[in-house]
Amino acid sequence: MVLLGQRWAEVYMKAHPDVTIQVTGGGSGTGIAALINGTTQICQASRPMKAEEKNSVKEQRHGDAVETPVALDALAVYLNKDNPIEHLDMDQVARIFRGEVTNWKEVGGKNAPIVLYGRENNSGTYVFFKEHVLKNADYAEKYQALPGTAAVINAVQKDPGGVGYGGIGYAKDVKTISIAKDPAANPVAPTMDNVLNNTYPLSRQLFWYTAGAPAGAMKDFVDWVLGPKGQKIVTDVGYYPLKAQAQ
Amino acid sequence: MNWRRAVDRVSEILIFTVALVAIAIILLIFVYVGREAFPLVTGTAEGLTLASPFTAPYTWQPVSNTPKYNVFPLILGTIKVTIIAMLIATPLALAAALYTSEFAPRGLREWIKPAIELLAGIPSVVLGFFALMVLATWVQAGFHIAYRLNALTAGIALAFAIIPIIYTVSEDAMTAVPRLYREASLALGASKGQTAVRVILPAAIPGIAAAIVLGFGRAIGETMIVLMVSGNSATWSLDPTNPVRTLSATIAAEMAEAVFGSGHYRILFFIGSLLFIITGVLNWMGERFNRRLRERLFGSA
Numbered sequence: 001m002v003l004l005g006q007r008w009a010e011v012y013m014k015a016h017p018d019v020t021i022q023v024t025g026g027g028s029g030t031g032i033a034a035l036i037n038g039t040t041q042i043c044q045a046s047r048p049m050k051a052e053e054k055n056s057v058k059e060q061r062h063g064d065a066v067e068t069p070v071a072l073d074a075l076a077v078y079l080n081k082d083n084p085i086e087h088l089d090m091d092q093v094a095r096i097f098r099g100e101v102t103n104w105k106e107v108g109g110k111n112a113p114i115v116l117y118g119r120e121n122n123s124g125t126y127v128f129f130k131e132h133v134l135k136n137a138d139y140a141e142k143y144q145a146l147p148g149t150a151a152v153i154n155a156v157q158k159d160p161g162g163v164g165y166g167g168i169g170y171a172k173d174v175k176t177i178s179i180a181k182d183p184a185a186n187p188v189a190p191t192m193d194n195v196l197n198n199t200y201p202l203s204r205q206l207f208w209y210t211a212g213a214p215a216g217a218m219k220d221f222v223d224w225v226l227g228p229k230g231q232k233i234v235t236d237v238g239y240y241p242l243k244a245q246a247q
Numbered sequence: 248m249n250w251r252r253a254v255d256r257v258s259e260i261l262i263f264t265v266a267l268v269a270i271a272i273i274l275l276i277f278v279y280v281g282r283e284a285f286p287l288v289t290g291t292a293e294g295l296t297l298a299s300p301f302t303a304p305y306t307w308q309p310v311s312n313t314p315k316y317n318v319f320p321l322i323l324g325t326i327k328v329t330i331i332a333m334l335i336a337t338p339l340a341l342a343a344a345l346y347t348s349e350f351a352p353r354g355l356r357e358w359i360k361p362a363i364e365l366l367a368g369i370p371s372v373v374l375g376f377f378a379l380m381v382l383a384t385w386v387q388a389g390f391h392i393a394y395r396l397n398a399l400t401a402g403i404a405l406a407f408a409i410i411p412i413i414y415t416v417s418e419d420a421m422t423a424v425p426r427l428y429r430e431a432s433l434a435l436g437a438s439k440g441q442t443a444v445r446v447i448l449p450a451a452i453p454g455i456a457a458a459i460v461l462g463f464g465r466a467i468g469e470t471m472i473v474l475m476v477s478g479n480s481a482t483w484s485l486d487p488t489n490p491v492r493t494l495s496a497t498i499a500a501e502m503a504e505a506v507f508g509s510g511h512y513r514i515l516f517f518i519g520s521l522l523f524i525i526t527g528v529l530n531w532m533g534e535r536f537n538r539r540l541r542e543r544l545f546g547s548a
Binding site: 026027029030033036037053056113115120121122126127130136138139141142143144145146147154155158159161162 | 306308309310311312315379383384393394395396474475478479480481482483489490492500501503505506507
């Protein structure tokens, strides 16, 4: 998501030379901690804030945490291109990442060990995946935590048995599989249409948080991001625009 | 002539102040790191205590419905990677040091030493990037390992970072052995090889020990390389071909996320204090060995 923030900031600053925007990455947890600690004015997050985090913002910043959805995303499950598997159901993905399934042949693939890649625990994607796929169970012990989605992609590209997850915008030279809600349902591909009509099971919103409602220069920026120009960049970077703009 | 003495005095005071500031900074850092971990002692760290990092279950899952902060898998991972790195780096560095100090012609020596020392100047993130993109592929193909990122690859990459340290310190120790020792040995009919192994090496042993201890300290604290190539999974296994998570990489990966004052934050600072103490003790030991070398060779320090 940092990619998106950077592109927004670049284009906006070009059009508004009097405004300076600094973008720092690190993961949703990093951004939320920065908002609580007062080192940032806007924090991007790929997961909703937790109640205790909202309370901390209120206590430390004397303003309610205001949530603004800014884009949509399909959380994709990446496989190596040589992996013959085309689709899995949510339960299979969960069992793979909980470490209960350790060989691809158990889910209809080749006889090869499964190697798990994902984000570090400061990532909103890590938490989102844990809540929505693993149903809050812990990741497998051998789950390998990498410092960013680009690193996850790189690992899956090079590892024939690799599987990872991350935003659809990052997928390059990896296979993004279709996912079925349950074993009986039809597998759904992570396309824009399937995210907009809410049939892809791992659709999610991307948020901006501010302490108190955005005002002044900040409000102008937020409005611009939600407007056609900002939402065009969402599509350029590889995420999906909010419903209202897409129609 | 009086102004000269004045200049001397002023520069003396200046240097003394700079040294004092350096010491003060280190002390302050230690106090700060310790203070942030201190609520674990007083029991005001969201229910966590000093015992929490050491109680069952033996897993590190800080982001969980029931967070688990056991540091044993991290300590095991750190030791595993460090030992692999030391096993590779020590023989290579010592052999190179012995060669440059005893056998290499002077012209060659003036090339080898700076070249190896230049290796120490490579930022660890660059070494890590090389290991991630190139070395990991070679090691996985060469040893047929299931995991692309693993303790072995991280250990090899880490060895590159500590070879220059072990090399420089032990080479200095070997060259510091007085000429008389060599001449006496050669005069008694020993060959160059016998002199190197039976005379120079034993005489320089305290310096070599210092070199190894300093290399060990650097390996334990090294962060970027292991963060990039170890796979960062807190496994409870001795197998060097499994991915590992180290203490330092854990701090680097998680500190930015931990909310100020939370239990997770306190534990990370506790790990920081642990690393601080370990490397401090190792450096102190290295210094002691070095002093012993000087006493042995020259009578007094």
